[in-house]
Amino acid sequence: MDKIVIQGGKPLRGEMTISGAKNAALPILAATLLSPEPQHLKNVPKLVDITTIKRLLEKIGASITEEDNGCTIQIKNIENNEAPYSWVKTMRATILVLGPLLARCGEAHVSLPGGCAIGARPIQLHLTGLKKMGAEITIEHGMIHAKAAKLKGASIYLEAPTVTGTENLMMAATLAEGTTILENAACEPEITDLAHYLNACGAQIIGAGSDRIIIHGVPSLSGTTYEVMPDRIEAGTFMLAASITLGDLHLKNLRPSDMVSIIEKLREIGSKIVEEKDSLRVIGKEIHAVDLKTLPYPGLPTDMQAQFMALMSVADGSSVITETIFESRFNHCAELRRMGAQIKVEGNHAMIKGVPYLSGAPVMASDLRASASLILAGLVAQDETEVLRIYHLDRGYEAIEQKLSQVGASIQRLKGTA
Ligand code: EPZ
Numbered sequence: 162m163d164k165i166v167i168q169g170g171k172p173l174r175g176e177m178t179i180s181g182a183k184n185a186a187l188p189i190l191a192a193t194l195l196s197p198e199p200q201h202l203k204n205v206p207k208l209v210d211i212t213t214i215k216r217l218l219e220k221i222g223a224s225i226t227e228e229d230n231g232c233t234i235q236i237k238n239i240e241n242n243e244a245p246y247s248w249v250k251t252m253r254a255t256i257l258v259l260g261p262l263l264a265r266c267g268e269a270h271v272s273l274p275g276g277c278a279i280g281a282r283p284i285q286l287h288l289t290g291l292k293k294m295g296a297e298i299t300i301e302h303g304m305i306h307a308k309a310a311k312l313k314g315a316s317i318y319l320e321a322p323t324v325t326g327t328e329n330l331m332m333a334a335t336l337a338e339g340t341t342i343l344e345n346a347a348c349e350p351e352i353t354d355l356a357h358y359l360n361a362c363g364a365q366i367i368g369a370g371s372d373r374i375i376i377h378g379v380p381s382l383s384g385t386t387y388e389v390m391p392d393r394i395e396a397g398t399f400m401l402a403a404s405i406t407l408g409d410l411h412l413k414n415l416r417p418s419d420m421v422s423i424i425e426k427l428r429e430i431g432s433k434i435v436e437e438k439d440s441l442r443v444i445g446k447e448i449h450a451v452d453l454k455t456l457p458y459p460g461l462p463t464d465m466q467a468q469f470m471a472l473m474s475v476a477d478g479s480s481v482i483t484e485t486i487f488e489s490r491f492n493h494c495a496e497l498r499r500m501g502a503q504i505k506v507e508g509n510h511a512m513i514k515g516v517p518y519l520s521g522a523p524v525m526a527s528d529l530r531a532s533a534s535l536i537l538a539g540l541v542a543q544d545e546t547e548v549l550r551i552y553h554l555d556r557g558y559e560a561i562e563q564k565l566s567q568v569g570a571s572i573q574r575l576k577g578t579a
Pocket of ligand 1: 322557
């Protein structure tokens with residue numbers, strides 16, 4: 162397995178270009194199942210999770226042509242309507258093929274995703290919504306078997322603002338007979354991006370980005386050309402890299418309007434942030450201890466919690482981080498403590514007492530954003546940090562060591578070591 166080695170203490174300075182959003186590209190790729198026409202997708206990030214869903218789509222019947230900044234994908238016919246456990250266990254987001262497959266061909270067999278390092282990750286709201294649209298759903302031997310000759314529009318209240326649940330149901334509803342209303346829908350920008358893509362294919366979706374989404378079913382969807390939105394979590398991670406190293410980074414190809422909670426929290430911490438139309442300049446100054454609480458969009462994203470914890474570990478006081486979305490998303494705490502961080506976890510609260518410096522150490526990644534947190538800690542720690550099990554990192558960050566070394570980080574990937 163590869164590992165990443167960082168010599169800490171270097172302020173990062175220069176320009177970085179943000180890649181396309183993993184959590185927008187995944188549902189958009191799943192949504193290509195809804196149409197037999199060619200789809201030309203731009204700004205698709207080169208990530209392990211993206212490769213995983215492309216390979217699954219090819220097993221289902223897709224032909225995919227890679228291009229320099231994206232791909233052309235066409236699913237003329239559904240040749241296989243199954244997503245077995247061997248696929249789903251490597252990436253939970255394969256559940257996103259359930260709704261589109263059911264809508265396109267009336268039958269889908271998708272493995273129930275298990276939990277993961279950050280929580281139980283249930284999907285009952287996906288299934289309840291599809292049943293309300295007329296699907297017959299049974300679960301046997303860990304497989305979801307779904308059938309529906311033709312999905313019907315329905316009014317669906319989502320008890321939790323589930324992101325992929327909202328996306329699955331929105332995709333299924335595009336080809337249903339009649340109108341579907343999703344109440345208490347999730348509002349993340351990636352949902353809006355998916356709706357924009359679907360509407361470009363001829364869907365009739367109104368209200369994406371709000372907690373009430375209306376989808377008028379249409380008989381079929383066409384092809385289109387679409388550019389995936391920038392990744393607000395990658396951008397947020399690199400903003401914190403500037404803050405934690407007291408550097409000065411110019412981040413390009415992003416949307417500040419997607420990142421208000423991150424920008425305001427960083428300003429409260431003491432970083433200087435200059436907003437431009439599709440870029441941000443972040444200058445790290447003081448690192449004040451502030452309390453943070455993760456919330457559904459537009460609140461502070463849970464996918465930024467681990468990264469902020471690395472920053473608070475070297476803040477000038479004590480802070481409390483509250484995680485309200487997932488029940489066990491503090492796996493990075495133990496590894497940060499190995500680097501000298503003073504963190505105490507009680508339930509869904511983490512109490513952090515800032516220390517003057519972290520010390521480099523071998524640490525182990527446990528999930529995607531915990532890996533990012535350890536990279537940030539390594540950038541500021543004294544001496545050398547080794548981050549192991551970085552296959553977690555490669556799922557969500559494109560060429561992170563190249564991007565960071567181009568702005569002055571002493572970081573390298575050692576292939577095939579421990
Ligand atoms: C999406 O996961 C993201 N993944 C996650 O990003 C992100 O952390 C999460 O949304 C929250 O923002 C993708 O978009 C591929 P949820 P998702 O369903 O949709 C509860 C990353 O790092 N819930 O929004 O699987 C659930 O328990 C990943 O890129 C139910 O109770 O998350 C949780 O508390 C990690 N029942 C809350 O909703 C359900 O049926 C949010 O989960 C579904 C969800």
